[in-house]
Structure formats: C-alpha cells, structure tokens
Amino acid sequence: MDEQDHKRDDMLGEFRRRLEDQRRNAPKTLTEAVARLLSTLSDEDKKLVAEVPEKDLDQFHMTWGMGMRNTWIWGNEELLNNCGSMHPDEVSAVIVRAVWNAANRKREPN
Numbered sequence: 001m002d003e004q005d006h007k008r009d010d011m012l013g014e015f016r017r018r019l020e021d022q023r024r025n026a027p028k029t030l031t032e033a034v035a036r037l038l039s040t041l042s043d044e045d046k047k048l049v050a051e052v053p054e055k056d057l058d059q060f061h062m063t064w065g066m067g068m069r070n071t072w073i074w075g076n077e078e079l080l081n082n083c084g085s086m087h088p089d090e091v092s093a094v095i096v097r098a099v100w101n102a103a104n105r106k107r108e109p110n
Contacts, residue, residue, distance in 0.1 A: 022071040028078040033068075034098045041103075050103035057096055065092035 001009075027033040038046065052059070073079060073088040083091045 019071060023075070026072040026076050026079065028076070029082045030079075030095065030098055033072065033079065033095050034102055037095070037099050038102055041099075046103045046106065049100055050106075052100065054097075054100065057093070057100055060096045061089070061093065065089070065096055068092045068095055 027036055041049065069088045069092050073091050080086065080088070080091055083094050086094070
C-alpha cells in the first residue's frame with residue numbers, strides 16, 4: 001500500500017465512523033427529527049425552505065431526503081413506526097413536509 005491508499009483508507013474509515021454515529025443517534029420520532037433539522041438550519045435556510053411551494057417539496061427527495069434516508073431512516077424501526085410504518089421514501093417526504101410546515105409557522109405574524 002502506498003501513501004495515497006492509506007489516505008483513502010483513513011478517509012473511508014472516518015466516513016464510516018461518522019455515518020455509524022449518525023445512525024446510532026438517529027431521531028426516533030417525527031417530532032425529534034423535525035426539531036433536530038430545524039436546529040441545524042440557519043434562519044436564512046428556514047426562510048428558503050418556507051418559500052418553496054408545497055407542491056414542489058419533492059425537489060428535496062434526491063438530496064435532503066436521501067441524506068435522511070441513508071443516515072436516519074433505513075433500519076430505524078422506531079422512526080418508521082412513529083411515521084406510520086411507511087417506506088423510507090415516504091418517511092423522508094413526511095419529515096420534509098413537517099419541517100416545511102414548521103418553517104412556515106415561524107414566519108406567520110403573531
């Protein structure tokens with residue numbers, strides 16, 4: 001193995017460790033998933049999400065949704081059951097819509 005192979009192996013190992021950590025600490029409920037996502041979004045990002053028309057939320061399926069499915073949803077029976085025992089694709093859509101709803105509630109005048 002040369003130095004480049006060692007660097008690649010180190011990077012892959014770090015990626016695997018991070019992914020496993022995310023899976024171990026995955027949310028177990030829709031409420032927890034939404035709270036966690038909202039806590040990671042800046043106010044500007046929340047505004048951008050809120051401005052997406054509801055009919056266009058599927059644009060997040062292969063990006064944001066895929067990230068959730070790969071790190072949180074696949075194999076997470078508690079989250080699947082909490083969201084109605086749906087397929088991971090459906091659960092990621094439920095989570096995106098819930099984040100969108102929450103972001104829109106925060107924009108409503110008091």
